[in-house]
Amino acid sequence: MNRNTSRRLALASLAVAVILTGASACGGSSGSSAGSSGSAAGTYTVWDPYPQFDAGSDWAKLLNNCGTQAGVTIKRTAFDTSDLTNKTLLAAQQGNSPDVLIVDNPVVSTLAEAGVLTTTDDNKIDTSQVLPNLLGAGQSGGKTYGTPIGANTLALYYNKSILKAAGVDSAGIKDWASLNAALAKVKAAGKKGITFSAIGTEEGSFQFLPWFWGSGAQLTDLASNQAVSAVTLWQNWLKAGYAPNSVINNTQTTSWQEFATGQYAFAENGTWQLANAKKAGFDYGILPIPAMNGGTAAAPTGGEFVTVPVQSDKSRYATSAKLVSCLTSAENLLTTDTTLSYVAPTKAVQDKQVAANPDLAVWVQAVAAAKGRTGDNLGTKYPKISEQLWGAVQAALTGSQSPKDALNAAQAAATK
Numbered sequence: 001m002n003r004n005t006s007r008r009l010a011l012a013s014l015a016v017a018v019i020l021t022g023a024s025a026c027g028g029s030s031g032s033s034a035g036s037s038g039s040a041a042g043t044y045t046v047w048d049p050y051p052q053f054d055a056g057s058d059w060a061k062l063l064n065n066c067g068t069q070a071g072v073t074i075k076r077t078a079f080d081t082s083d084l085t086n087k088t089l090l091a092a093q094q095g096n097s098p099d100v101l102i103v104d105n106p107v108v109s110t111l112a113e114a115g116v117l118t119t120t121d122d123n124k125i126d127t128s129q130v131l132p133n134l135l136g137a138g139q140s141g142g143k144t145y146g147t148p149i150g151a152n153t154l155a156l157y158y159n160k161s162i163l164k165a166a167g168v169d170s171a172g173i174k175d176w177a178s179l180n181a182a183l184a185k186v187k188a189a190g191k192k193g194i195t196f197s198a199i200g201t202e203e204g205s206f207q208f209l210p211w212f213w214g215s216g217a218q219l220t221d222l223a224s225n226q227a228v229s230a231v232t233l234w235q236n237w238l239k240a241g242y243a244p245n246s247v248i249n250n251t252q253t254t255s256w257q258e259f260a261t262g263q264y265a266f267a268e269n270g271t272w273q274l275a276n277a278k279k280a281g282f283d284y285g286i287l288p289i290p291a292m293n294g295g296t297a298a299a300p301t302g303g304e305f306v307t308v309p310v311q312s313d314k315s316r317y318a319t320s321a322k323l324v325s326c327l328t329s330a331e332n333l334l335t336t337d338t339t340l341s342y343v344a345p346t347k348a349v350q351d352k353q354v355a356a357n358p359d360l361a362v363w364v365q366a367v368a369a370a371k372g373r374t375g376d377n378l379g380t381k382y383p384k385i386s387e388q389l390w391g392a393v394q395a396a397l398t399g400s401q402s403p404k405d406a407l408n409a410a411q412a413a414a415t416k
Helices: 003-021 058-070 081-093 105-113 132-138 160-166 176-188 202-214 225-240 252-260 271-278 314-327 330-340 347-356 358-369 379-398 403-414
Strands: 043-048 073-078 100-104 154-159 192-195 264-270 284-287 304-307
Touching: 043 058, 043 081, 043 314, 058 073, 058 314, 058 330, 081 100, 081 105, 100 105, 100 314, 105 132, 105 304, 105 379, 132 304, 132 358, 154 160, 154 202, 154 271, 154 358, 160 176, 160 264, 176 192, 176 225, 176 264, 192 252, 202 225, 202 252, 202 379, 225 379, 225 403, 252 264, 252 271, 264 271, 284 358, 304 314, 314 330, 330 347, 347 358, 379 403
Parallel strands: 043 073, 043 100, 192 264
Antiparallel strands: 100 304, 154 264, 154 284
16 A cells, blocks of 8 residues: 555544544534645635634734744634644545644544654654653554643632531542541531542543542553542442542533532532633632542643644645744743643743742642543554543443452453
8 A cells, every 4th residue: 555545544533533532621612614734825724722712812813923024824713622623634545634633632643653743853843841740642653643732621619608508628638548537527517428420431530530640550551450549439429429430420620519508518520610710610629639648649630732634735834834933932931821720841930920820830739640541652542542441431330240359350451
C-alpha cells in the first residue's frame, strides 16, 4: 500500500477509538456547519470546539487578531467536541484538513498515530514553557503534537456550613482515612456525604481516575491491589450511606445539581463549575483530591490542544505556526483561560491568574499534580482501557461483582 492508502485505512480503523475517548472535562452545545481547508490565498481555516462563542465573542476576535498579525484572513468553524473529532477524521481522509485544529486533549495521540497531525518540531512551535505533565497529553512515541491552550481538572468542593455543623476541619482532610472520618461525622450529624459521577461512560472513568491514580494504581494493570482499594473505597461509600446510589447514573452535571441543593458536604467536580458555585447560595470551599496515603492525587487533565494538521501544501505551515504561537502567547492565554475557566499551561500565566483571582490557587495545585489520560504512551490504548475501567466500577457499585472480580475481568478484556 502507498502512504496515502495506509493512512486512510488507519484513520478508518481508529475512528471508533477516537469517539470512545470523548470529552469529559468540558463540553459544548451543537456546532455549526463544516468548514473546509482554506484554498483561497490569504485565508486560513481554524476549527475549534467552542460553539458557545459567536462571531462577536472575545474568542472570535482573538482568532481574527491573530490572523491579522500573521497577514491572513481567518475562516473559523466551531463544532461540539464529538462532531469536531468526526469531522477531523473525515477531512483528513479527504485531504481537506483545517490549517489549525483545536481539539480535546485525549484525542491528540489518536489523531497523531493516524498521521493527521504534524509535530511541534516540524513547525518549530515553542513548548518550552509548558508544564511537562500538561504537555504529556499531546505526546506520542516521543514526539509532541501541538500545545495546550489551557487545562482543567477535578477537586473536591465542600459546603462550609455542613462541615462546621459536623465538627469537621477541612484543613485536616489530607488522605483517604481523614476523608472517611469526615464523611462519618457528616452522616452522624444527619447530613449527606459526597456526590460524584460514576456513570458507565468516559465521565465515570474521568471522575474515578483521581482515586485510581491516588491509590498508586496504573492503567496498565487494572487488577492491582491498589486498583482494588480504589474501587472498594467508592463501594464502601455507597454501603455506608456516605454517597447516594444515584452516583451510578450521575453525570458530572447531575452530581453538581445534587451538591447545589446544599444538602451534601462534598462534591467531586471541576473548574468549569466555579461560576455555578458562586451562584449556589451557600459558602463553599475547594480541596485537592487527596491521595490514599496523603498528598494531592493525580487527576486527569481536561482542556484542548492547539495543533497543526497535515497539509499537502507544506508552505502553509509557517503561517499556521504563527497562528498557534499567537493563540498561546502569554498575553492571550491569560484572557482566553479566564474566559474558558481554564488554568493556564505555563507557570508564568498561572501566577498572574492567581494574583487576579486567589480562588484559583487550589486549582493550580490540582493541575500541577494532574496527568493526561493518554499519557505513559497509552495513546490509542486508552479508550479500551477506560471502557473496561468504568465497567468494573459499575459492576462493583451495583453489587454484581466484587471489586477484585470486576477488575480482573476488566484487565483480561483490556489486554485481550
